[in-house]
Amino acid sequence: MDGSHHxxxxxxxxxxxxxxxxxxVAAPLSACSRRPGESVAIADGPPAAVGAFIVIRPDETxxxxxxxxxMGQGVDTSLPMLIAEELDADFDKVETTQMPLELKYGxxxxxxxxxxxxxxxxxxxxxxHWDGLRRAGATARQLLVGAAAADWxxxxxxxxxxxxxxxHETSGRTTTFGAIAxxxxxxxxxxxxxxxxxxxxxxxxxTSQKMKNARAIVTGKAVYGIDAEMAGMVHAVMARxxxxxxxxxxxxxxxxxxxxxxxxxxxxxxxxxxxPYSVQAEGYAVVADSVWAAMxxxxxxxxxxxxxxxxxxxxxxxxxxxxxxxxxxxxxxxDDGDFDAAFAAAATTHEAHYWEPYVSHAPxxxxxxxxxxxxxxxxxxxxxxxxxxxxxxxxxxxxRDRLSIKVQPTRLGxxxxxxxxxxxxxxxxxxxxxxxxxxxxxWTRDDDLxxxxxxxxxxxxxxxxxxxxxKMIAWTHRLASASKYYRRPNMPETNYYRAELYTDDFPAQxxxxxxxxxxxxxxxxPRGSWRAPAHTANAFVVQSFLDEIAAARDEDPxxxxxxxxGEPQELSYEQHGGPVFNPGRLAGVLRLAAEKAGYGAPMPAxxxxxxxxxxxxxxxxxxxxxxxxxxxxxxRVPRVVAAVDVGTVVNPxxxxxxxxxxxxxxxxxxxxxxxxxxxxxxxDGNFDTYQLMRxxxxxxxxxxxxxxxxxxxxxxGEMGLPPLAPALANAIFQATGTRIRNLPIGDQLxx
Amino acid sequence: MVQLTVNGESREFSGDEEMPLLWYLREDAGLKGVKFGxxxxxxxxxxxxxxxxxxxxxxxPVAAVDGASITTIEGLSDGETLHPVQQAWxxxxxxxxxxxxxxxxxxxxxxxxxTPNPSDDDIDRNLTNICRCGTYYRLxxxxxxxxxxxxxx
Numbered sequence: 034m035d036g037s038h039h040x041x042x043x044x045x046x047x048x049x050x051x052x053x054x055x056x057x058v059a060a061p062l063s064a065c066s067r068r069p070g071e072s073v074a075i076a077d078g079p080p081a082a083v084g085a086f087i088v089i090r091p092d093e094t095x096x097x098x099x100x101x102x103x104m105g106q107g108v109d110t111s112l113p114m115l116i117a118e119e120l121d122a123d124f125d126k127v128e129t130t131q132m133p134l135e136l137k138y139g140x141x142x143x144x145x146x147x148x149x150x151x152x153x154x155x156x157x158x159x160x161x162h163w164d165g166l167r168r169a170g171a172t173a174r175q176l177l178v179g180a181a182a183a184d185w186x187x188x189x190x191x192x193x194x195x196x197x198x199x200x201h202e203t204s205g206r207t208t209t210f211g212a213i214a215x216x217x218x219x220x221x222x223x224x225x226x227x228x229x230x231x232x233x234x235x236x237x238x239x240t241s242q243k244m245k246n247a248r249a250i251v252t253g254k255a256v257y258g259i260d261a262e263m264a265g266m267v268h269a270v271m272a273r274x275x276x277x278x279x280x281x282x283x284x285x286x287x288x289x290x291x292x293x294x295x296x297x298x299x300x301x302x303x304x305x306x307x308x309p310y311s312v313q314a315e316g317y318a319v320v321a322d323s324v325w326a327a328m329x330x331x332x333x334x335x336x337x338x339x340x341x342x343x344x345x346x347x348x349x350x351x352x353x354x355x356x357x358x359x360x361x362x363x364x365x366x367x368d369d370g371d372f373d374a375a376f377a378a379a380a381t382t383h384e385a386h387y388w389e390p391y392v393s394h395a396p397x398x399x400x401x402x403x404x405x406x407x408x409x410x411x412x413x414x415x416x417x418x419x420x421x422x423x424x425x426x427x428x429x430x431x432x433r434d435r436l437s438i439k440v441q442p443t444r445l446g447x448x449x450x451x452x453x454x455x456x457x458x459x460x461x462x463x464x465x466x467x468x469x470x471x472x473x474x475x476w477t478r479d480d481d482l483x484x485x486x487x488x489x490x491x492x493x494x495x496x497x498x499x500x501x502x503x504k505m506i507a508w509t510h511r512l513a514s515a516s517k518y519y520r521r522p523n524m525p526e527t528n529y530y531r532a533e534l535y536t537d538d539f540p541a542q543x544x545x546x547x548x549x550x551x552x553x554x555x556x557x558x559p560r561g562s563w564r565a566p567a568h569t570a571n572a573f574v575v576q577s578f579l580d581e582i583a584a585a586r587d588e589d590p591x592x593x594x595x596x597x598x599g600e601p602q603e604l605s606y607e608q609h610g611g612p613v614f615n616p617g618r619l620a621g622v623l624r625l626a627a628e629k630a631g632y633g634a635p636m637p638a639x640x641x642x643x644x645x646x647x648x649x650x651x652x653x654x655x656x657x658x659x660x661x662x663x664x665x666x667x668x669r670v671p672r673v674v675a676a677v678d679v680g681t682v683v684n685p686x687x688x689x690x691x692x693x694x695x696x697x698x699x700x701x702x703x704x705x706x707x708x709x710x711x712x713x714x715x716x717d718g719n720f721d722t723y724q725l726m727r728x729x730x731x732x733x734x735x736x737x738x739x740x741x742x743x744x745x746x747x748x749x750g751e752m753g754l755p756p757l758a759p760a761l762a763n764a765i766f767q768a769t770g771t772r773i774r775n776l777p778i779g780d781q782l783x784x
Numbered sequence: 785m786v787q788l789t790v791n792g793e794s795r796e797f798s799g800d801e802e803m804p805l806l807w808y809l810r811e812d813a814g815l816k817g818v819k820f821g822x823x824x825x826x827x828x829x830x831x832x833x834x835x836x837x838x839x840x841x842x843x844x845p846v847a848a849v850d851g852a853s854i855t856t857i858e859g860l861s862d863g864e865t866l867h868p869v870q871q872a873w874x875x876x877x878x879x880x881x882x883x884x885x886x887x888x889x890x891x892x893x894x895x896x897x898x899t900p901n902p903s904d905d906d907i908d909r910n911l912t913n914i915c916r917c918g919t920y921y922r923l924x925x926x927x928x929x930x931x932x933x934x935x936x937x
Contacts, residue, residue: 103881104881105880105881105917106880243874243877244877244879244880246882247874247879247882248866248874250873250879250882250886251857251870251874251879252858252860252866253815253816253817253856253857253858253886254817255882256816257819257883259816259819259820260816293800323811324811325803325807395916397821397829397881397883397884397914397916398819398821398881398883399820399821444882445881446819446881446884447883447916447917449916477823478823478824690877690919693918693919693922694880694917694918694919695918696918696921697915697917697920697921698917701918719822719823719824719826720826720827720914721826725914725916726914726918726920727911727913727914728907728911728912728915729908729909729912731918731921731924732921733904733921733924734921735921
């Protein structure tokens, strides 16, 4: 992105390009199927055409628009690499920019993607675009080669391309992308799909590339949603009901309206409680000439809130509720063999309960959105992981045709799943509809922490049984939680478990008698997708429990895992990240991480080295965490060593960056993070109590070791997080003998 | 009337002097590299230099900077020549979402004036800005690299 706070629309790009005699490729290409399972709600319709924008300029620079929103996961670099590989561009001359949302009506009359899927979630960006973006690059290459072949009257098959230079070997003639682009733009796109490179001919994919937009970031010029502007816009800040699903009994607006610069106060109604969220909460928007006036106006509102249907909810009460549920019988969602009989017959048995709190996404850029509602059109500038969701939900509340709503995603100041929800965009649309001006809505930090869609909280109960020969013969995982699947159309409560327990997760299919049981708990806290959703809880629980079993059996924790995982084989995995789970690949990352970390070496007093591994959305990650615990119970993590197998790697530097991010996110969350509820409202309103980790607690060493056996590419946005908490808990056990079963760790070691 | 210098340019402000400097810089001066994260001086995304000191502008009223000289991320580099901290950030490829990084860079640039060769413990004591993406591993390496670049290394 350049320094402008206004965004180039696609039309602007085209105009610029044609004026400068550039080649533009915006070719709808092959079908791209979505992966099955619990992929996040970024698709609006059936599998869609894939294409991309490539602008080749006369000065040899190549502008590539990446379709998915960039929130720090590196798609502004990795997705253009897919195009540039097949284009044979010089990646040093590639600039990248965010593509606006492009939709169309499909042949069936339903809205679909015009060129490519455009959502960021579920670690799917690379897998979704692996074929389509490479084909887009190959198509552009074919046009460039075709233009050169015509110019030289030679056969295109005799032409080679490398780093933006087109060469005819026998005649020795050469030209460049920039020189031939104008001629190439006159050619008809090929009707047949161009051939793609075999893997061994890749020259860019698999090489470490630095982030494309780094200079804009370090100079303060990168444009986030909060930095964008529309001409003539006004500012809005909202006072929302802090009580879950509460309403306003009365409001006194007089003092707010008296604040200089305050223009309007707009009521936003609570959505119906039996349907999906449009906005999350009832509230009043103060519309003003400046952010500051809007904030002061909000502070001056006097609102009497009804405390809503969850007025009695507390964190402690919710924990009791989950414990009570677990004492009964739940919904059995997987039942292999005969767990009860096997457990009863087991020579040794193990049992433990674990607790996971609600946590917040807390992206550092608070929610914000600019919307301009006019009679025939709606313009939206939003930091969103789901521009199509913003389009769909704004269309619904305003009763507009979806194609009349243009959405320009900006760079996101963090997402972590929060920005899959589009409530803040809908709020901005409703406010703009009321005042008929461009409205920039800004959330403050307390808005964000108190009105998040939290990572579900729950209590887990695990039991396992071993026979006299040491073989695990029985396993059960019981979970009571408030699922993130609720208030969704066509989602009966019997399906709520699907978001919280992935029934094919390890050790399913590796234990003869295995039962998975779910209890749907009641809570007013809004829930949603938080980075690596249920894997964060379940990896902690399963990998901690294995460690407890190993300790009780006096068996090495790594050895126990390896013998349970066994030999490589293709197990069925029907949830997101499937269709296959290969336990051999999980064993592979465990062995590599253990070897690189020196796992198993004796540790001095007060130190521990824990290991854990998890299969997340198609990726296999193992981590070895070192911990030092002082006599006062202060803990430090000096080093984390990780092994990663996410199939074919596009950008190894990006893999390491996401692994490091997952480690720090996992550590930050395990150390101190919990959202506390009292009286049906969230009490945490800022980072003074919701204490995100700072550099002093971050590991000084993080090693990422990559296994790339050429398997299909998985993503890397989420996989680095789940193993951290259990590996840490296992290290703490080794260092102190204290077993962490409740998160966050907080002051448990000093108590 | 508040008079101040922002990135070398003299400016005057005659509005609500209780307004935090953050909003003056972002909305009035158009310097959007200064970021809003928490509003209570916890996260440091709004860090700017006031007379050379790293200050969190979200809790600093405009009235408090009368006569002061303020530098934001936009004024840190010498034209197209990046400040060593900015250069180190690119070389270590620190940023992910990038939202906190302008504040981080301003905090580090000020720290290196006081502590030109910081140890890891110095970094832990002095840098309290939050990075939600968790770029701390590279960030620490970049601080050491920036110190080295600044010394001409």
